[in-house]
Amino acid sequence: MPYSQRPVARARRAKATELIERLVAGGRVILSDPYEDEVTEWRRVINYAKRHGLEPQGKRIEKTSCGRSGLEMFLATGPHINSRGQAQGDAPQVQVPAQLRLPHPFVIALRDNERLTMPSALRQRTLFLLQGLVGEAVQRGYKVKDSPARSWRAGEVDVVVDGFTCSVTIQQEFPQSEDPERSGKLVIELPCNRSGRQRRWGDRKRWVVEDALGAVLKEIEAGAVEDAQRKADEEWAKADREVRWKAAMV
Template sequence: MARTKLNERQLDALRRICHGETPITSDDSGLAATVYALRNRGLVTTPRADGRWSAAPTEAGLQHLAHTDATHAPHPSASAPSTVAEAAELISRLQQAGDTLHIANPTPDERARWRRALHAARADHLVPDGHHLQHTGRDKGDLVITLRPGPPPRRSTPPDETVPVPDDLPPDHLHPAAATAHIPACPECQPRARRILHALCHAVEAKNYTVSNPESGSAASLVITIGDSSFPLAFHEGAYEVPDPSGAKYAWQRVTGHTTRPSHQLDLSLEHTYAHRGRRSHWGDRQRWRLEGKLPALLREIAHRAQIEYERRQAQQRKEEETRQRWLTAMQQARTALAEDHRLKTLRTQVQAWQEAAAIRAYCDALEDHQNTDPAAAEGVTAWTTWARAYADRIDPVLQNPRLPDPPTITPEDLRPYLRGWSPYEPKRQ
């Protein structure tokens, strides 16, 4: 059968699916069309789990890539002359641009050419001594290439960290959580999957974490708990499509139907959550490694997520405590302001009463000073001023020896006008 020729972008994607350390998933939206094109050619499959797909190579895809690489492999001694020239030009442009080169949203072919130039610059030792190259935007977005001083950064993964998985283990020796875990895999893969979970359970407990089975109805196989954070972990087995001749009635009829078969490639994934968006969540069998060798990386990711969630909870608690303290301060200030207004109101009332009493007495003096020759009228004036003076004495606060008024009975609604947007019931803004 003639092999379908792939463009550069499709070849790069196929290489990454077959040999890359970072899998291509539905999160890589910029590569979705390329993956679908490879799937239509029968070179990859896209098994789904938890609403997301991950690209996996088929046997045809592996053979196609091996044939392509063998046919177009460069001479082992050095890069192709044109690539070397592009690499030299890249270093020159970087030095002229101040060690940073920004290429705005290049086309797929341009992006692949820049990546080849980067590889050639490193392989042919064109990078200036004491410097290294870094770049972002490998598959999408702007491509930014930087020439940095110093040696290239080393990976911090401890090389001696391992999670030993037994080659054989009787069912009655399995960890209880591994023995009862729900594993959606073919019968041939079940023993290996349970041994992996068995090793994972013991490694988790060795770190003083907790491992348990999920609640009924969950698609997870295990739940790993660190402090207040729980991480459901799900097992999956890949599958690939093959032609299904059962739908053809005649030997000469074209086979158009397809059926799926288990790939025997196991995959462990953390539950997808926006709290850890962009972080790696899938580990599985690939062409160059097996899932067993990726268990330490999985545990490191879980520990990292637990630390992130712990720090977020601490920050949230600090924020809530700061909000509560501001609310308590606002409530105290509101009570003080209300009490002050109560005193001012009382004072104004007393001053008004005192002024009124003084005015009444002055009025009485004016009545008494008025010359009235009519004895009956004079008697009436005297009776009136006597009553008026008695009333003035009753309302005059000075004669009552006033003191600081008692604080009023305060309800939450009384405080609302003084809180400047705070709720009088809880530490929240309204």
């Protein structure tokens, strides 16, 4: 029996079709607290949709972490995140140090405590990445501060741009994998958002996380602009409501 006719394949195709319909209708699907088996199955469903060309024209299905243990799936536009150009996001390259000389106090604290549980080589690399990120952020005039850790496995820092705070997380992408190549990969993530912009960069064959730090800061800066615009819109709407209320009272 061809694979496409087997019960597992038929069920996966039906689930992929249903997922795409939900994404087209609502823009995104969020699983607040899925079991590990559920996450694995959804990843297989997404891979099935990609392999069999079920994604809408000009769109691609992306998935990212959401909250403490949630999973978010959404439709994104543009080149795949595994392309090197997309990783860099046309942003200047951020220099990552080869050793920790005069590290930022946040990096010192992370280095000297029991957080960031991962293989020593990945831990050291994560510290270098965080030093490069916070060093560039400070040079641009932004503030950085320790972020309440969601996981002992992750390095997290808050970057504050014009009052807008964004948490950056760097962690081992596949900590449970027994494959040395997969278990040696890092991923950097920003929080969930409603704009559909890129929020996840991982080590891939064509590029590594070090290449993405400039794009990460670019996304944070874009988030600050969007946040400022949102606040301005809210203030305008509030003032407009007051004017209308006073007019109605008169």
